[in-house]
Amino acid sequence: MKRILITGAAGFIGSHLCDRFVKEEFHVIGMDNLITGDLRNIEHLFPLENFEFHHHDVTEFVHISGKLDYILHFASPASPIDYLKIPIHTLKVSSLGTHNLLGLAKDKEARILIASTSEVYGDPLVHPQSEDYYGNVSTISPRGVYDEAKRFQESMTMAYHRFHGLETRIARIFNTYGPRMRLNDGRVIPAFIGQALRGEDLTVFGNGTQTRSFCYISDQVEGIYRLLFSDYVEPVNIGNPEEITIREFAEEVMKLTATGQKIVYRPLPQDDPMQRQPDITRANEILHWEPKVSRAEGMQKTYDYFKSLSPEELNKKEHKDFTSHIKR
Template identity: 75%
Template sequence: MKRVLISGAAGFLGSHLCDRFLSEGYYVIGMDNFITGDRKNISHLWNDSKFEFIEHDVSEFVKIDGGLDYILHFASPASPIDYLKIPIQTLKVGSLGTHNLLGLAKAKKARILIASTSEVYGDPLIHPQTEEYYGNVNAIGPRGVYDEAKRFMESITMAYHRFHGLETRIVRIFNTYGPRMRLNDGRVIPAFMGQALRGEDLTIFGDGIQTRSFCYVDDQIEGIFRLLLSDYKYPVNIGNPNEITIRDFAEEIIKLTETNQKVVYKDLPIDDPKQRQPDITLAKKILNWEPKVKRRQGLQLTFDYFKSLSKEELYKMEHKSFENHIKR
């Protein structure tokens, strides 16, 4: 039985990865310090004999007994609200955490896949974004703590590949959504759906003509799984190229939720990207992958998930505390 370590296992994507690898017959070791992850996301796995969990911050030295075949590094705050509140921790998990897991992969002779992001492109000057584009990133802006942490992850990963011959994979994740997202984490879909559930007007930052491309979580996980098992060592975009303006997307959410909220406009945050659309030519070529789930279907599944949660669960989602981590 192959063994895989997944950092950030209690997070949105990390928990779905645990499910996928368990379904494929792997022994899964999940690791998380719950700074942004939620125990509820993996509670259904506690009694699975093929699942082991270790509560740990990967920014500290990581020790795993026994062999490992694969490591997937998904530990990181991934939403603006999170990484703006805990900027130091965001930088540490991208730098120290990545270094620790690369060292572990080297010691275990394991293949490692790191979760990068479309944010490495910053506010892009080319459209759509290809893997060859170097990006337009403000390193000292508020978002720089996340953007530059991910760019460093890519750099040190390739250094380990070139210098140590380590088997490495890099996925650049574009906007992904689905069950187990956290409401009001600063990303578009949970923000809009949270407001719809509370009967509030939907808030658009800027004029609403900026664009995003949303990929359903099942498609994202499939792309990541294929990339890990491929022979390709350089970054690969995984996302949905179906682009939509935020203004039009707000109208889609109002129609989906059958509410009659208005749309209100506020100032655009500093360095917020005006366009975000992946070029997935490479993923199609080397992974034979492209998204399958239509946005209407994926949004319905996501909204049904949020509606199924209790008031207590929704409150906990919307009031995540970082008090135990802010001083570190």
């Protein structure tokens, strides 16, 4: 049985990856420090013999006993609320954490895939964004702690590949959604659905003409799975190229939820990107991958998930004291 380590295992994408690799009959070692992850996302896996969980922070030395065939590095705060609250740890998890895991992969002779992000493109001057575009990122803006951390992570990964001959893969992940997203993590889909279910107006930042492209979680997992087992070492965009403005998307959510709210506008956050649309030519040609789930189908599944939450969960505000769980 092949053994795989998945960091960020209790998070949104990480937990779905655990499900996929358990289903594929891997022995899955999930690792998470639970700063932003939630054990409820993976508790259904605990009774299984081919799943184990390690409560650990990857910015500290990572030890795994026995052989290890693959590593998926998905540990990282991924929403603006998270990385603005814990900026230093965000930088550390993609630098020290990545270094620790690349070292582990080298020691175990394992293949490693790191989760990068479309945020490496910053506020892009090229549209849509292809992998050979180097981005437009401010190193000193509040968002820079996430954007630059991921850019450094890619550089270190390629350095290990070139210098040590390590088998590496890089997934540039665009906006992904689906069940298990945190309701109040600041990302647009849970924010809109949560507001609608609570009877609140939908908050749009800026004038709503900025665009995003949303990929359903099952499509994202399939793309990551194919990339891991491909022979391609340079970054690959994994996302849905169907672009929509935030204002149009808010209108879709209001129609889906039929809750009668209106849109209210707030100032646009600093350096918030105005356009997001992946060029997935590389993924299509190399991985023979493209998204299958329409936004209408995916949003219905996501809405049904959030609608199933208890009133207590629905009305709970994000209150985690992240800083109490991390070392300086």
